Amino acid sequence: MPQQYPFSAVVGSDDPDGMALALILTTVSPEIGGVLVRGEKGTAKSTIVRALAAVLPPIDVVAGDRFSSDPRDPAPLSPDGPFGADAATETRAVRLVELPVGATEDRVLGSLHLERALSEGKAEYEPGLLARAHRGILYVDEVNLLHDHLVDLLLDAAAMGRSTVERDGVSVEHAARFVLVGTMNPEEGELRPQLLDRFGLTVEVAAPRDPAQRVEVVRRRMAYDADPDGFAASYAADERALTARIEAAQARVAEVELSEEMLLRIAELCAACEVDGMRADIVTARTAVAHAAWHGRTAVTTEDIRAAALLALPHRRRRNPFDAPGLDESLLDDVLGEDEPEPDPDPEPPGGVQADSEGDGGFETGASAPSSTTGNDSAGAPSSTTDKPGATYRPQLFTVRGVGAGEAGRRSRAVTENGRRIGSRAGTSGALHLTETVRAAAPYQRLRGRTAGRLLLRAEDLRVATREGQESNLVLFCVDASGSMAARRRMEQVKAAILSLLLDAYQRRDKVGLVTFRGSDADLALPPTYSVDIAAARLEVLPAGGRTPLAEGLLEAARVLELERVRDPRRRPLLVVVTDGRATSGASAVERSRQAAGLLARAGVASLVVDCESGAMRLGLASVLAEHLGAEHVPIAEVSAEALTTAVRGRAA
Structure with missing residues (x-):
């Protein structure tokens, strides 16, 4: 298997407002709440996220535990526990778990272990992706295409640090602390503002316009394709240095002081930016602390607050779904003023350039992507006019007649994965309908030789719930x-x-x-x-x-x-x-x-x-x-x- 493209070879790792910094800060302090990366196609969004796991310090886990419990945790929230003080441990790399856009709620949360239920009659929990991502990275590409209720579920788990499953006769709670990373192309649709606000940080990425940088992108990509192992080896020292720096920042973050003066500046800045609620203040404070730790400081400075604000506030100023996110940097200057001199120069982080994993020449920067606002002007009479629209309003709900089976949404009636349960059907895809499964098996118990004890089930007895909701x-x-x-x-x-x-x-x-x-x-x-x-x-x-x-x-x-x-x-x-x-x-x-x-x-x-x-x-x-x-x-x-x-x-x- 070829080597993953090195994280330190991606341009933007030394960008003060860039994607690499946002990813690193949220791994230094996972309480920040994850990162959303918005950018045009071909900008290596997926490549840099997949490269992140390789530079994170390895973790210790309880051997054999499916939920990656920390051996130092005195009361780990794991259904596989409890573990004794002498429980065996092992060290492994941080996992990067990818969540497909088409994933079902069962796949994300986990569900009844069907094989055990059918063969042994036991209601045993089979962990989902949230359990696997505990203490790691959960990555959702095209997160804007993921259904809203799943995004809500992920963000709730990331905020609470645990997942609770109450379904299919199973009642389980397990730890689920992970770094949530979502990438998206705004041309394919936006996240709702309510969901956008739940991501701790956002960054905009765009391909470079400088020809020299674009040449370097191509050169590096071709070198990697020609010899992945040799290319990765050339960045091995930078990767080790980056890992050591992240580990040091993770150890230092608890010692960083956030003074009352700096906290007041954060509050003044968030108020001046007219953000809604208090999440912006909390995320900005946590990001400023992580930024200080990343740069080797033990106290938050104005520069840390400025860097945090550029990552935590732009997406929280949106007032209309058609408005582009953004932050007026002159407002930052007015509120924050001049910062005191930094006590020590920052370490020089590794840097480099990388083309997109698909070979299309994209790479990461912190620059804002230009929005596509070119209108269509079809040929017509020379006397054509362009009128501005009037004020918008809440329209009637117009629907498609009948019952469909499309992607879950909020318009027309449809049979969907969620919604109210209206019946059942034979099959294995979907949420198990226990009552109907038992009812299907009951008439055949004598023929199957049951005299006492557990219910004898066969694959043909299995029934899954049919649900009616709404489709897009x-x-x-x-x-x-x-x-x-x-x-x-x-x-x-x-x-x-x-x-x-x-x-x-x-x-x-x-x-x-x-x-x-x-x-x-x-x-x-x-x-x-x-x-x-x-x-x-x-x-x-x-x-x-x-x-x-x-x-x-x-x-x-x-x-x-x-x-x-x-x-x-x-x-x-x-x-x-x-x-x-x-x-x-x-x-x-x-x-x-x-x-x-x-x-x-x-x-x-x-x-x-x-x-x-x-x-x-x-x-x-x-x-x-x-x-x-x-x-x-x-x-x-x-x-x-x-x-x-x-x-x-x-x-x-």
Whole structure:
């Protein structure tokens, strides 16, 4: 097996605001609460995380204990205990446990040991990933794609230092203290602000723009690929030095003094940054202490607070899901002022450069990644306009009819891994339904020769719970950006409605896409993505003007939905057509539009027509379009949940 790429060979290990520092500080003081790394693809996020475990000091564990108990702990929280004072011990490397995005709750928490239950009739607990990660690193790549309830579960365990399992006839509590590291590409969707705040530190990473640095990335990557063992050997001394420094910082962190003056500065800084709650103050204080220990100091200085704030506060200043995280460094200067001179120069940490493990030339830096905000400007009339959206609001909940089986979310009904239990089925995948398993086995006990004692079970008796919850969907917006939509500043209202629906899709964990049509054709302005931020940015600069190629817009939507059906057959789509229903592009435009609508209807696509027509003289064309689509028809003024409630109350009066 080839050597792991050395941690010390990654550029950014000496960056005061970078990913490497954040990872090291949270291993020095795991109470910080983990690290979230946000960055574009090809920036070696996964590579540096996987390299971290190799430079951490080894740990002592009780031999044979599945929960990695510390021999020095007088009362270890391990179901395999208790252990005597003379229990055998062993020394091993720190584990890096990777949690797949598709992991089930059983896999994370642990569950009933099915083999023992079936063969011996014993209800024995089989540890999950949290148990394996105790005293190590739990790594979740693409954490933004992990379901919210699992992220909550991980963060709760990381904060409490233990995991409690009450399920399938098993009641177990075990220690679960680990460093949680999540990586994500913001273009694939954001974490909800509530979850984002639970990560102790966040960093933004981007590939270098300096050609010399990019050349070095390629050179190092090629050298590693040609001779992994030789390349790793060339950094062995740096790796040992880094391990020794981390070990010294871990020993020193308990001795670092955080004075009342420094604590007051942290409180003033967090108040000035207008963060919510007290988590920011606590995390900043812990990070400042770890930073001081890392740099060999025994007292926290203003420089430690500044470094901690740059890692602990940016993601806690978000006020809107569409706002990018960030921190005004001039505010830091105003609040913290000048620091006293440092007593000793910091040791020189090892540094270097590394390409991404996939060989795409990425590497780590502490620089903020530029956000993708380029709008789509399809060809149209020269007189096109770009209107800013109005204020957003809480929209109605629009769902896909029936019961699906897609990824868990918060929109439409579906059979999911979590939710309320509605029945059972034969199988081995999912949470065991003990009552139904016993009921399935009971009629055959005499035939199996049971006279007394334990229940005789067979594999065919096994029943797992069927649960109904909610799924996320693909919400594809098909937006009319023609001249008629620009009339009377209508596009302001249209954009406000779409942004409100986008915000709703963000909260419900939907995938979103954007098709626009104007002039003579339609354009896929945003391929389906989890990033509603990008969708909002594209919509912000969407121009309006020209004729109305309604048929082309519907056909482009049909093409996108068919492609997505092949890519992700479980995810059911919801097509949202935003238009006044007019079709003014070419001969027989109306007939072609109806044919395109019929195509979508026959494909069974759940649709919604947001009617943008206004004024005293209305043609009702959007309503006719809704009939051909088999879609729900909603006037734009009734997209708001508040407006719908008012209308219902008015009709009931």
